[in-house]
Amino acid sequence: MDMLYSLFRALIGIVGLLALCWWVSEDRKRINWRLIGAGLLLQFVLAVLILKVSVFRNIVASVSGFFSKLIGFSDDGASMVFGSMPTDIPVFGIAWTVLSTIVFFSAFSAILYHLRILQVMVFAFAWLLSKALKLSGAECLASAANVFIGQTEAPLVIKPYLKSMTRSEINSLMTGGMATIAGGVLALYMSTLGGGDETAMIAFGKHLLTASILSAPAAMVAAKIIAPQTEKVEGQLAFPKNTEYESVLDAATKGTSDGLMLALNVGAMLVAFTALVALLNYVTGTWIGEWTGLNAWVASITDGKFSSFDFSFVVGVISAPFAWLLGVANSDLLVVGQLLGERIVFNELYAYFHFAELKDAGVITDEKSILILTYALCGFANIASIGIQVGGISALEKSQRPNLLRYGFKALIGGMVACYLTAVVASTIQSTIL
Numbered sequence: 001m002d003m004l005y006s007l008f009r010a011l012i013g014i015v016g017l018l019a020l021c022w023w024v025s026e027d028r029k030r031i032n033w034r035l036i037g038a039g040l041l042l043q044f045v046l047a048v049l050i051l052k053v054s055v056f057r058n059i060v061a062s063v064s065g066f067f068s069k070l071i072g073f074s075d076d077g078a079s080m081v082f083g084s085m086p087t088d089i090p091v092f093g094i095a096w097t098v099l100s101t102i103v104f105f106s107a108f109s110a111i112l113y114h115l116r117i118l119q120v121m122v123f124a125f126a127w128l129l130s131k132a133l134k135l136s137g138a139e140c141l142a143s144a145a146n147v148f149i150g151q152t153e154a155p156l157v158i159k160p161y162l163k164s165m166t167r168s169e170i171n172s173l174m175t176g177g178m179a180t181i182a183g184g185v186l187a188l189y190m191s192t193l194g195g196g197d198e199t200a201m202i203a204f205g206k207h208l209l210t211a212s213i214l215s216a217p218a219a220m221v222a223a224k225i226i227a228p229q230t231e232k233v234e235g236q237l238a239f240p241k242n243t244e245y246e247s248v249l250d251a252a253t254k255g256t257s258d259g260l261m262l263a264l265n266v267g268a269m270l271v272a273f274t275a276l277v278a279l280l281n282y283v284t285g286t287w288i289g290e291w292t293g294l295n296a297w298v299a300s301i302t303d304g305k306f307s308s309f310d311f312s313f314v315v316g317v318i319s320a321p322f323a324w325l326l327g328v329a330n331s332d333l334l335v336v337g338q339l340l341g342e343r344i345v346f347n348e349l350y351a352y353f354h355f356a357e358l359k360d361a362g363v364i365t366d367e368k369s370i371l372i373l374t375y376a377l378c379g380f381a382n383i384a385s386i387g388i389q390v391g392g393i394s395a396l397e398k399s400q401r402p403n404l405l406r407y408g409f410k411a412l413i414g415g416m417v418a419c420y421l422t423a424v425v426a427s428t429i430q431s432t433i434l
Contacts, residue, residue: 013326021226024410025225035220039221044429060206060209070187071101101187103263106260107252122145122148129217138169142155143216143220146180150177151178151392152177158173168227169229175223179380193359207375218417218419218421226414227407270353285310294309298313312338326372335364344383381412
């Protein structure tokens with residue numbers, strides 16, 4: 001009975017999320033439902049293979065274990081610079097993790113890219129998407145690249161094709177970037193959610209890797225409902241032969257520099273967004289909650305999970321319907337909704353760190369809620385990413401700026417839906433006998 005209820009909730013969630021994309025679609029009559037069905041089927045098959053078939057499950061576990069080892073190597077590099085200070089003084093914990101992990105992974109990824117190892121993995125996954133979904137070569141390459149690298153680096157893979165890409169392809173490019181995360185921050189979230197325990201890091205790493213893979217076809221499903229393809233496109237897959245690095249040493253040094261800038265940006269965002277949330281909570285909780293008496297009411301109806309009528313509570317209420325669609329337990333709807341809202345309003349970085357705090361504090365204990373959040377937050381679908389993508393991609397091809405501006409907010413919705421579809425599918429398969 002519990003399994004049937006879980007499957008029923010999953011079906012409602014999938015239909016509800018697809019309905020949202022249909023509601024914002026620019027041409028509902030031209031939606032290719034065969035493509036949509038193929039995309040959902042591909043996501044389901046990949047989820048079953050990765051989560052339930054031992055061979056594929058072991059491969060993902062091995063990759064996650066490798067990432068865990070790499071995190072240890074980055075700690076060795078950090079200890080060379082910082083010594084034991086970050087582990088002795090808690091205030092340096094995030095700086096240790098952020099700087100060492102992101103900088104090292106950026107350099108390592110650049111080396112893999114120069115040696116064309118990364119290209120081979122991207123091309124293999126792009127071929128799978130191309131055969132299953134019959135999409136253009138450019139958007140398949142971009143979608144596959146987003147699984148391994150970030151939303152700002154993936155467009156570089158298809159730079160020669162940007163000028164000729166249609167509006168639907170541009171929407172797919174942006175949606176794919178919103179729906180996945182980069183390898184460097186993936187390692188950071190493994191470390192954060194695992195709490196320093198290697199077994200826990202590997203366990204969360206498996207789910208984060210799975211989320212990145214499953215969100216690629218989900219992003220194409222959402223994107224092609226929102227902006228159906230009406231023009232003829234080039235389906236041939238061809239990886240650009242040019243490389244931006246002259247040697248392995250050049251790749252390592254440039255990757256390190258890029259990683260340092262990213263790490264500093266991540267640290268700055270954590271400082272700014274944590275302070276901003278505290279400010280908003282103070283303003284709403286003190287000026288509205290206390291004056292109206294809503295603080296006591298909120299504390300009573302949430303069993304103490306929220307102590308006041310503040311910004312975090314409001315975000316939780318607004319996003320609670322999405323939490324329900326994902327299959328979250330009723331007791332966790334507001335807390336999970338809060339984290340989902342924080343990812344959209346701020347970013348997944350802040351949401352994952354807050355998620356780890358709530359999990360460690362015992363506020364979120366339900367295993368399915370933890371699993372759903374691990375998948376649902378795994379993407380760059382936030383308001384700031386609109387500006388990042390418009391600025392970054394238009395710098396590569398100025399002629400596409402009108403399309404980038406046109407689809408910025410819709411791509412955000414598509415990326416959010418893709419992450420949520422992945423959370424529904426993965427958590428349902430994980431918790432049933434399928």
